[in-house]
Amino acid sequence: MAKKGVTTTVVLFLALVAEAHAVHGAGRRKEEAADPTHLHFYFHDTVSGKSPTAVRVVEPPPAASSSPMSMFGMVNVMDDPLTEGPEQGSAPVGRAQGLYMGSDQARLGFLQAMNLVLTSGPYNGSTLALLGRNCPLDAVRELPIVGGTGAFRFARGYALLRTHWLDVRTGDATVEYDVYVMH
Known part of the structure; x- marks a missing residue:
């Protein structure tokens, strides 16, 4: 039995x-x-003026072994606005929160780690996590999406970045983002 x-x-x-x-x-x-979701917005990185959205927390060391334009060793922390259009006053869609650091000794190249925190539209309250190499002087950069929360839980994909505007004197920039995400 x-x-x-x-x-x-x-x-x-x-x-x-x-x-x-x-x-x-x-x-x-x-x-x-499933087809990927496409998001399009603009990222505004302001390091100058009275209300910066990115703050340098580590200065690059003296340029003894690296190119002076590489910013090798520099670390900035950011809480940058994301907007529908390239103008600062355009409708907000979220925030880019994280850091970028000079990680290339020969040229301007950053390791960028950030969360795209969406605050409007159908993905309000969801986030995307990006981590990768960003060389801001290249015409197009690609950053991988390594995860997300909310509607983007288990997300994967990529973001294409194009500099829309850059003030080389101050370092302020507006960057166009085309994000393709599977979730």
Whole structure:
């Protein structure tokens, strides 16, 4: 009798595992077949003036072993506005919160780690996490999306960045973002 009970338990367990796998697998196939969501906005990085949105917390060391234009070793922390259009007064869509640091000894190149915190529209309250190399003098840069929260939980994708405007004297910039995310 005990043998029959164990066999029934094993069969029921295998049936539950197969059902759970089928349900989970179906969801995964649906996600993989989904089209990416495209987001478009502008990022405003202001390091000058009375109300900067990015603040230098570490100065680059003296340019002994690196190019003076590389900013190697510099660290800025940011809480930059994201807007619908390139004008500062354009409708807000969120904030870019994180940091960027000079990580290239030969040219201007940053390691950028940030959360795009969306504050309006259908993704209000959701975030995207980006981490990657950003060389601001290149025409187009690509940063990977490594995760997200809310509507973007388990997100993956990429962001294409294009400098819209740059003041080389102050370092202030407006950058166009085209974000493609699977979620």
